[in-house]
Amino acid sequence: MATSTVENYVKQLYTEQTRTPGHLIQLGKLASALDVVPGTVTTMIRTLADAGLVIYEPRNGCSLTSAGEALALHVLRRHRLVELFLVKVLGYDWSEVHEEAEELEHVVSDKLLERIDELLGRPSADPHGDPIPNAQGQLPRQSARPLSQCVSGERVRIERVNNQDPQFLRMIDEMGLTPGTRHSLIRNDPIAGTLQLESGDQTRVVGTKAAESILVSPSMD
Amino acid sequence: MATSTVENYVKQLYTEQTRTPGHLIQLGKLASALDVVPGTVTTMIRTLADAGLVIYEPRNGCSLTSAGEALALHVLRRHRLVELFLVKVLGYDWSEVHEEAEELEHVVSDKLLERIDELLGRPSADPHGDPIPNAQGQLPRQSARPLSQCVSGERVRIERVNNQDPQFLRMIDEMGLTPGTRHSLIRNDPIAGTLQLESGDQTRVVGTKAAESILVSPSMD
DNA sequence: ATTAGTATTTTGAGTAATCAAAATCAAGCC
DNA sequence: GGCTTGATTTTGATTACTCAAAATACTAAT
Numbered sequence: 001m002a003t004s005t006v007e008n009y010v011k012q013l014y015t016e017q018t019r020t021p022g023h024l025i026q027l028g029k030l031a032s033a034l035d036v037v038p039g040t041v042t043t044m045i046r047t048l049a050d051a052g053l054v055i056y057e058p059r060n061g062c063s064l065t066s067a068g069e070a071l072a073l074h075v076l077r078r079h080r081l082v083e084l085f086l087v088k089v090l091g092y093d094w095s096e097v098h099e100e101a102e103e104l105e106h107v108v109s110d111k112l113l114e115r116i117d118e119l120l121g122r123p124s125a126d127p128h129g130d131p132i133p134n135a136q137g138q139l140p141r142q143s144a145r146p147l148s149q150c151v152s153g154e155r156v157r158i159e160r161v162n163n164q165d166p167q168f169l170r171m172i173d174e175m176g177l178t179p180g181t182r183h184s185l186i187r188n189d190p191i192a193g194t195l196q197l198e199s200g201d202q203t204r205v206v207g208t209k210a211a212e213s214i215l216v217s218p219s220m221d
Numbered sequence: 222m223a224t225s226t227v228e229n230y231v232k233q234l235y236t237e238q239t240r241t242p243g244h245l246i247q248l249g250k251l252a253s254a255l256d257v258v259p260g261t262v263t264t265m266i267r268t269l270a271d272a273g274l275v276i277y278e279p280r281n282g283c284s285l286t287s288a289g290e291a292l293a294l295h296v297l298r299r300h301r302l303v304e305l306f307l308v309k310v311l312g313y314d315w316s317e318v319h320e321e322a323e324e325l326e327h328v329v330s331d332k333l334l335e336r337i338d339e340l341l342g343r344p345s346a347d348p349h350g351d352p353i354p355n356a357q358g359q360l361p362r363q364s365a366r367p368l369s370q371c372v373s374g375e376r377v378r379i380e381r382v383n384n385q386d387p388q389f390l391r392m393i394d395e396m397g398l399t400p401g402t403r404h405s406l407i408r409n410d411p412i413a414g415t416l417q418l419e420s421g422d423q424t425r426v427v428g429t430k431a432a433e434s435i436l437v438s439p440s441m442d
Numbered sequence: 443a444t445t446a447g448t449a450t451t452t453t454g455a456g457t458a459a460t461c462a463a464a465a466t467c468a469a470g471c472c
Numbered sequence: 473g474g475c476t477t478g479a480t481t482t483t484g485a486t487t488a489c490t491c492a493a494a495a496t497a498c499t500a501a502t
Binding site: 248262 | 478479480481482483
């Protein structure tokens with residue numbers, strides 16, 4: 001069985017990999033993301049390569065094998081189902097579930113996961129809108145793009161908030177920009193670095209930086 | 222923070238200690254209970270002693286300090302609340318919760334534990350009838366004695382089943398001897414090694430060995 | 443083509459937990 | 473006392489993970 005450490009490495013690798021598809025992941029990036037010194041990552045990636053979870057090109061970087069990707073998706077499934085469970089069943093706020101899930105994701109058994117999945121009605125996204133892989137490790141297709149890339153006048157539905165910082169999430173909450181809500185983009189002003197949104201009678205302004213982690217799809221209401 | 226291993230050692234120490242109060246616990250006993258070789262226990266108990274969790278008398282054995290006992294009770298609380306949660310909320314059978322709780326007990330945070338406790342209505346016993354320490358580490362007083370020590374004619378209420386073996390628990394279930402149920406002890410025959418119980422119109426026979434792990438209190442109905 | 447700067451790898455060491463097997467200890471028994 | 477037995481401790485290794493710091497390789501610039 002994979003240790004928690006191994007699971008965290010492949011999980012991190014997976015998220016980096018989807019951020020920049022097709023590229024090798026630099027070990028230094030991994031080191032800072034996982035908060036260990038670079039040398040540690042080098043040795044660890046060697047072991048992961050021996051275990052068949054990653055392909056390692058010394059000095060260039062590494063990428064997940066299909067086995068590594070499968071493991072990553074499994075961990076992600078556990079993480080996201082646990083997050084949703086904490087919110088739906090235990091009354092957690094979406095801003096505080098990440099830490100807790102970070103621990104639980106390594107110990108929930110397949111049996112427990114199946115019960116949670118069933119109880120929640122086989123959900124396809126966690127509280128942040130992140131897609132939940134199914135038991136076979138398949139991700140529901142999602143075609144959302146960053147709010148920051150939308151143009152003035154668009155009507156959007158917020159699909160996903162790609163940021164785990166509790167303060168950020170509470171801010172999103174207070175502004176009513178949670179996944180599932182619909183808004184009109186009054187104005188996207190990259191020069192000023194702000195976006196103006198409207199929904200109902202309310203108007204809000206968010207910064208471009210924040211809008212980068214808010215993923216939206218077109219809304220036609 | 223205590224590692225899972227440390228938590229398991231003090232937990233085991235605690236259960237041995239309540240089984241034979243006042244006695245030092247032999248390291249060999251611990252070794253077989255924890256399924257490690259004796260030498261491992263010796264070194265581990267030394268470190269636990271350095272950490273102030275146990276008192277270690279070389280060649281004689283060891284016992285928990287009050288700090289060690291507090292930690293053990295904390296772990297026990299997590300374990301038992303998780304077990305009850307799995308049964309009540311996730312539809313687990315009481316025979317299958319132990320394994321799962323064994324892992325989860327090391328990662329549930331205080332916050333999560335509090336939510337579970339609240340959701341379950343601050344219960345005082347887990348599905349096996351084992352008392353749940355409160356947040357301050359105090360155990361609800363329980364004065365149950367083994368069914369095997371009862372005499373013919375007694376009316377008893379089953380308080381607790383002190384055995385985690387799934388097969389044993391399923392047997393108990395099938396015989397209707399779960400915690401909370403009431404029965405008349407028709408006959409306790411130590412020679413034959415059997416006990417005959419009656420409740421309603423049904424009669425069952427259990428062995429002395431099994432009756433040792435069934436704890437009961439007097440019932441007056 | 444040398445150099446400066448950055449990223450990566452190597453080396454040596456440490457912590458936590460474990461095992462196998464040899465050494466030691468403590469009784470109890472003629 | 474000497475011997476056997478059983479438990480305990482010690483010793484030397486191993487696995488998994490990590491760090492600090494030195495060594496090395498690559499990139500890009502002068």
